[in-house]
Amino acid sequence: MAKRERGTLSRAEIVKVALEVAEADGAEALTFRRLGPALGVAPTAVLRHFRDKDELLLAIGAQLLEHALSEVDTDEPDWRKRIMSLARASRRAFVTHPRVAALVATRTLRQEAEFRTVELIIGALEQAGLHGRAAASMYRAVADTILAWTAFEANVHAVGLDVMDRDGLAWTREYVVLPADRYPHIRNVAEHLSDVNREDQFELALELILDAVEMRAKPI
Amino acid sequence: MAKRERGTLSRAEIVKVALEVAEADGAEALTFRRLGPALGVAPTAVLRHFRDKDELLLAIGAQLLEHALSEVDTDEPDWRKRIMSLARASRRAFVTHPRVAALVATRTLRQEAEFRTVELIIGALEQAGLHGRAAASMYRAVADTILAWTAFEANVHAVGLDVMDRDGLAWTREYVVLPADRYPHIRNVAEHLSDVNREDQFELALELILDAVEMRAKPI
DNA sequence: ACCTGAACACCGTTCAAGT
């Protein structure tokens, strides 16, 4: 706990160290009392830069989204690829920091990074041929699906890391041994349930929605 | 805090009162220390029926899903309607108890109610014409989308109730005033953004996916 | 202006003791 010179603490550094702490020891370790020492400072010093814990979490979320956005190729001419690129980048950023992501994914961040995300999606949909009300409506369906899936995955990951021992890894195994007379449909596909991983499902769900977007934009 | 006779405390009653407490005072009020008095019992007495708080939350989640399932018309012959009915019932159950739902939605509950849900969805997909690996894969896409959206909405609701003052209700208002030169696409549809509500989006996103399911099951 | 240290009002969980 080397003491540091006064005035050298910044919001940026706090966010960075907070991510490290959460990554290393879990979201429940992300407390002011641990964060202080990790920064070489008293626990309450952080409160001089963030009004409360919620404001800190919001800043962390913004940072995550910022990083995801920086990886998106905004010059990609194909609108579907642009949306998929954004979706994958978001997923990657959140799954990399699942414990923090779970805490912030559902917050409206209301910051630069979020506005740019919205702009990107609406632009893609307009290119696809949707405008006005239809574009607004579809934007919410697409954006919220990406966000919902991303948040969901982050949560599952975070919980998975925390209670893996209790819940067990192979949940699909339980489905295989269910009584066939009461669960005939499950039995039919049980052997395939463990093959599918969540990343594939995320891609599939999104592709399904974009298929439908395309159909509605340019009806046959 | 009328004392109660010994041996009258049950898991069922604890779950019921826990839901009431959370509903009334928020998820952060769902503590053993408040739950005890609400049950007319010492705070630690609850720990005789649930190993820890996580086990209590799991039981609450199971109860929510159970209730949702009881409202689904499983005899409905149209597979699309059956899935939509399940989705709406889940949404309703979770949005009714957003603060608790947010805490439990991402847990694999691994209980009776969950198995029946899976059985229902796979049965619907088989009726649609999907089998084996394709059915398993699509089941995950559909089920996880319902779950992700439901969890997401519950979270948004819960956060909304908790930090409504700070975040403000009319987030869409901020989008209307964004500089048009930097966000031209947003500006194009800004006036329509506030029209769409989340329930419509949930329905839309699901219909989009089911459209695509139908297309893949019976290709043109 | 920025940071510290003590204090306040909480948590979940354990455990010896009561009935």
Added chain:
DNA sequence: ACCTGAACACCGTTCAAGT
């Protein structure tokens, strides 16, 4: 067998005091 009460090891946040 079931419940209580005290105790332990934590939280976020406030606030007077230091530099």
